[in-house]
Amino acid sequence: MALKKVVAITAMAAAIGLGVATPASANNDYDNYWFGCNYDSTNTFKFRIFYNSNLAGDYRNIGYAVYDFDSVEDGSGYGPLTFCGFRSAGSGKHVKNNAASARNTHSTYTGRLYYNSGYKGASDYIVGTVNQLDATYNNNASFQWVSL
Secondary structure, X not given: OHHHHHHHHHHHHHHHHXXXXXXXXXXXXXXXXXXXXXXXXOOOOOEEEEEXXXXXXXXXXXXXXXXXXXXXXXXXXXXXXXXXXXXXXXXXXXXXXXXXXXXXXXXXXXXXXXXXXXXXEEEEEEOEEEOOOOOOOOOOOEEEEEOO
């Protein structure tokens, strides 16, 4: 038992020391909810989902896996993740089943957008810019980072 604990602590320390933190292992709804509308260039949320095709309309940045776009912790309970409200089309609408395009600027991980909640069903792999989603066009319910 002690050996397992030492191995786990050593692995954790190595990951922290090297700055290796995989987005796929983090599931922080609260951060997705509160920090997903920051637009500035220092934003560490590297996946952006848009209401319209061609990266148009309102958007939402996502930094961590989201099990269900309709049930995200906001600090006082659970509710839907919504588009940010900076543009006219899609402003304030639910992200679930309303996204048409996406952009991933992460240099290591691929964004995977799923048709169903719980990372299930048909999916789109987003590397770079996708001007129109295919399998999840206006039918998207969850997201996670994957390493391909």
